[in-house]
Amino acid sequence: MAGAAFYDLEGTLVSTNLVHTLGFYARRQQGWMQSFKKSATTLLSLPVFAVTDQYSRKVFNDLYFKRYKGQSEDRLRYFAHELFEEVIKPAVFPGSYELIEKSRSLGLRQVVITGALDLSVKPLMEHLNITEYVTNRLEFVNGSATGRLLPPIMAAATKASWIRTFAEREAISLSDSYAYTDSMSDLPMLSVVGHPAAVNPDMRLRQTALHHDWPILTLK
Amino acid sequence: MSLQLRRKTHESVIYIDRDSAPRIMPSGEDFILEDLPIGTRVLYPNPPLKGLPNREAAIRYALNHPHGCDPLFAQLEPGMQVTVAVDDISLPLPPMATPDIRQTVLEVVLDMLAGHGVDDVHILIANCLHRKMTEWEMKRMVGARIFDAYYPDRYYNHDAEWADGLVKLGETKHKEPLVLNRRAAESDLLIYVNINFVPMDGGHKSVAVGLCDYESLRAHHEPQTILDSDSYMDPPRSELNRKCTRLGKLVDEHLNVFHIETAINNRMYKGDMDFLLKNEDDFTAFDRMKFEAMRYTMNKLPRPARRKLLHSRPAQYEMTACHAGKTDPVHDKIVAKGFEQYAIPVSGQCDILITGIPDISPYNVYSILNPLLVQVMALGYHFNFYRNKPLLKKGGVLIVQHPCYDDFDHKFHPSYIEFFNRLLPETRDSFVLREKYEREFANNPSYVEMYRRGNAYHGAHPFFMWYWGENGRQHVGKVIAAGAENAHVPAMLGWERADNLTEAIAMARSYMGNSAEITMLHQPMIGVADME
Numbered sequence: 210m211a212g213a214a215f216y217d218l219e220g221t222l223v224s225t226n227l228v229h230t231l232g233f234y235a236r237r238q239q240g241w242m243q244s245f246k247k248s249a250t251t252l253l254s255l256p257v258f259a260v261t262d263q264y265s266r267k268v269f270n271d272l273y274f275k276r277y278k279g280q281s282e283d284r285l286r287y288f289a290h291e292l293f294e295e296v297i298k299p300a301v302f303p304g305s306y307e308l309i310e311k312s313r314s315l316g317l318r319q320v321v322i323t324g325a326l327d328l329s330v331k332p333l334m335e336h337l338n339i340t341e342y343v344t345n346r347l348e349f350v351n352g353s354a355t356g357r358l359l360p361p362i363m364a365a366a367t368k369a370s371w372i373r374t375f376a377e378r379e380a381i382s383l384s385d386s387y388a389y390t391d392s393m394s395d396l397p398m399l400s401v402v403g404h405p406a407a408v409n410p411d412m413r414l415r416q417t418a419l420h421h422d423w424p425i426l427t428l429k
Numbered sequence: 430m431s432l433q434l435r436r437k438t439h440e441s442v443i444y445i446d447r448d449s450a451p452r453i454m455p456s457g458e459d460f461i462l463e464d465l466p467i468g469t470r471v472l473y474p475n476p477p478l479k480g481l482p483n484r485e486a487a488i489r490y491a492l493n494h495p496h497g498c499d500p501l502f503a504q505l506e507p508g509m510q511v512t513v514a515v516d517d518i519s520l521p522l523p524p525m526a527t528p529d530i531r532q533t534v535l536e537v538v539l540d541m542l543a544g545h546g547v548d549d550v551h552i553l554i555a556n557c558l559h560r561k562m563t564e565w566e567m568k569r570m571v572g573a574r575i576f577d578a579y580y581p582d583r584y585y586n587h588d589a590e591w592a593d594g595l596v597k598l599g600e601t602k603h604k605e606p607l608v609l610n611r612r613a614a615e616s617d618l619l620i621y622v623n624i625n626f627v628p629m630d631g632g633h634k635s636v637a638v639g640l641c642d643y644e645s646l647r648a649h650h651e652p653q654t655i656l657d658s659d660s661y662m663d664p665p666r667s668e669l670n671r672k673c674t675r676l677g678k679l680v681d682e683h684l685n686v687f688h689i690e691t692a693i694n695n696r697m698y699k700g701d702m703d704f705l706l707k708n709e710d711d712f713t714a715f716d717r718m719k720f721e722a723m724r725y726t727m728n729k730l731p732r733p734a735r736r737k738l739l740h741s742r743p744a745q746y747e748m749t750a751c752h753a754g755k756t757d758p759v760h761d762k763i764v765a766k767g768f769e770q771y772a773i774p775v776s777g778q779c780d781i782l783i784t785g786i787p788d789i790s791p792y793n794v795y796s797i798l799n800p801l802l803v804q805v806m807a808l809g810y811h812f813n814f815y816r817n818k819p820l821l822k823k824g825g826v827l828i829v830q831h832p833c834y835d836d837f838d839h840k841f842h843p844s845y846i847e848f849f850n851r852l853l854p855e856t857r858d859s860f861v862l863r864e865k866y867e868r869e870f871a872n873n874p875s876y877v878e879m880y881r882r883g884n885a886y887h888g889a890h891p892f893f894m895w896y897w898g899e900n901g902r903q904h905v906g907k908v909i910a911a912g913a914e915n916a917h918v919p920a921m922l923g924w925e926r927a928d929n930l931t932e933a934i935a936m937a938r939s940y941m942g943n944s945a946e947i948t949m950l951h952q953p954m955i956g957v958a959d960m961e
Binding site for chain 1: 837839840843846847850872873874875876877878879881882883
C-alpha cells in the first residue's frame with residue numbers, strides 16, 4: 210500500500226491565515242466607503258477571532274464565515290487570482306516547495322486539507338502542482354454568500370475522519386503516511402498517521418510534539 | 430597480576446596499589462570518586478606536547494613550504510574562483526578557546542587570496558550529514574571580522590540534500606559513487622583547513638566525506654567497513670581509511686585541492702579543571718580542593734545547568750604542527766605528529782575494561798549525550814582507541830560508567846529518537862537495520878527539512894552511530910552500564926546494568942573470573958593504546 214502526505218495549509222505551507230483572505234476581500238468592496246467599513250469591521254473583529262480560535266475552531270468558523278454574508282460569488286471568484294498573486298503566493302514558505310518535492314519523489318500522494326475557502330485555495334494548488342485537496346466551501350443563494358459553510362466543515366476532528374475515509378477509499382496506508390500542521394486544533398489529523406510532524410507550531414502544539422517526540426519543522 | 434605487568438612501563442600507565450588514591454571518573458555531567466581494585470591498570474593521556482610558540486608564523490611557513498605542490502601564493506591568479514572548506518564543530522572537543530585554529534588559518538589564507546586579486550572566495554563548512562552549525566557557532570569559529578565579511582552569502586554550511594548544489598564526480602573502480610558539493614568541485618582551487626583531533630580525522634576523509642551526499646557516504650559508512658577496520662583509529666589497518674583514500678584519488682583527478690592540516694596537543698583543560706588530567710596520587714591539596722569545589726557546585730545544579738556549565742568551558746588546545754600541500758604527504762606527517770601525542774605503549778590485553786563516559790562527543794556539542802551517543806562513545810570511540818590489537822580481550826567485559834538517561838535533543842537529534850524507540854526494540858543487528866530502515870530514515874521528508882532548514886543531524890545519522898559501535902559490539906562479551914539510573918536504556922542497547930562501579934566489577938569478575946585483569950581509561954582520554 211502506498212502512503213500519502215497530508216498537509217494543513219495556512220500557517221503550515223503559507224504564512225497567511227484566514228483573516229488575511231477576509232482582509233483582502235474587505236479592501237475590495239464596491240466603493241471606498243463600503244471597503245473602509247468592511248475593513249474596519251474586520252480589524253475590530255481580530256481579538257474576537259483570536260479568542261474564539263483558542264476556545265474552539267467550530268465557534269471560530271461560525272463567527273468568521275459570517276463575515277462573508279452578502280458578498281457576491283462573482284466578486285469573490287473574480288478577485289481570487291489577484292488574492293493569490295498579491296497575498297498568498299509571496300507567503301508560501303521556501304521550505305514548503307522542498308518538503309512537497311521530497312515527499313513527491315518518494316511516491317507519496319500529495320493531499321492538502323484546509324479550512325480555507327475553495328476559491329482562494331485553487332490557484333495555490335495549481336501553483337504547487339497538487340491535484341488532491343479538500344477545502345471549505347461557502348454556501349451561496351442566488352449568487353450571494355449566506356455566511357454559512359457547506360458540509361463537511363474542514364476543521365479539527367473532521368480532517369482526521371476525512372483522512373481515514375480517503376485512505377480507505379484510495380488504499381493508502383496511514384502507517385506509512387505523513388501529516389503536517391501548525392495548529393493544536395489539527396491534533397486529530399496528526400494522530401491518525403504514522404509520521405506526524407509539527408510545522409512552525411504554536412506553543413501548545415510545540416509542547417505536544419515534544420511530549421510525543423514528533424519532529425518539529427520550520428519551513429520559514 | 431604478574432610482576433612484569435606491575436612494573437611502571439610508561440608515565441601514562443599507572444597501577445593501583447594499597448595506598449593509591451581513589452580515581453576520578455566522569456559519569457555524564459557528573460564526576461565521581463571510585464576506589465579501584467588493587468592491580469587495576471589505569472591509562473592516562475600523555476602529557477601535552479609543547480604548543481608552537483607562534484601559530485601564525487607556522488601556518489605561513491606551511492603555506493610557503495608545501496609538500497608535493499607549489500606554494501599557495503604561486504597557485505593564485507587574479508579572478509580565479511576559490512573555495513575554502515573547514516572542519517565543522519565536531520572538531521576539536523570541546524570547542525577550543527578563541528581564536529580557533531581555523532580562524533587563524535583563514536585570516537592568513539584570506540589575506541593572501543585578497544593580496545593576489547582573488548575575490549571570488551567562499552568559505553564552506555564541511556559538515557556532511559552532521560547538523561549545520563548555528564550562526565553563533567559560525568561566528569565563534571572564524572571570528573567577527575571574517576564572519577561579518579562573508580556570512581551568509583559566502584560563508585555557509587554544506588547542504589548534502591540540495592540537489593542543485595551537488596555534482597557527481599564519478600565512481601571508484603569498486604563502484605563507490607562520489608557526489609560532492611558543486612561550489613567546491615567547480616572551483617579553480619579548493620583549500621581544505623583541517624584540525625586533526627583523532628587519527629581517523631583528516632586526509633582524504635576531509636573532502637571526500639565532509640563535502641559529499643548521503644548516497645556517497647553510505648558506501649563506506651556501513652557495518653562491514655567498520656568490522657573490517659582494526660581499528661578505525663589506526664589508518665593503515667582501517668578499511669574506512671582505505672575507502673576514503675580511493676575516493677580521495679577520485680577527488681584529486683577532478684579537483685585541485687590544497688590541504689592544510691594542523692595537529693593539536695591534548696591540553697583539554699587548564700586552570701580550574703586541569704586536575705582532571707593528572708594522576709590522583711600526585712594531587713596537591715589545592716587540586717583536591719578544586720575537585721571538591723567542582724563536585725559540590727555540580728551536585729547543587731540540575732542536570733541541564735551542569736551540562737551548560739561543562740559546555741561553557743572551552744578547551745585549551747595548542748597547535749603542535751601545521752603542514753600544507755597535497756593530501757597524502759601532509760596527512761602522513763600530521764598523523765605521525767598526532768601519534769607522538771596520543772600513543773601510549775601498552776603491553777597485555779585486559780579482561781575487563783572500565784571507561785567513564787564524559788559529556789563530550791563529536792555529536793553533542795551544546796547538546797545532550799543521548800543513549801545512542803553513549804553507545805557510540807563506549808563501543809565506538811573508547812573501544813577503538815587502540816593500535817595493533819584491542820586493549821580488551823575478545824569476549825571481555827566493558828564497564829561503562831554513565832547514568833544512561835533517556836533524554837534526547839529534539840532540535841539536534843530528532844531521528845535518533847525514532848531509531849531508539851522504534852527500531853532497537855525490533856533488532857540490534859546493524860545489517861538488518863541498514864537494509865530495512867536506513868533509506869526510510871534518510872528520505873523521511875521531515876528529517877530532511879530539519880537537516881536543511883534547522884540544525885538537525887541527517888535522518889540517517891543514528892544508523893552510522895550504531896554501525897560505529899559494531900567493532901566493539903562484536904568483540905566484547907558483555908557491556909555493563911554502571912550507575913545507570915534506569916533499566917530500559919541499557920536493556921535497549923543490549924547491555925546489563927549495575928547500580929555502581931563496585932557492583933559492575935563484581936558482576937564482571939563473576940563472568941571473567943576473580944583473577945581477571947582490569948584496565949581503566951582515565952577520562953578525558955585522548956590517547957591511543959599502542960599495543961605490543
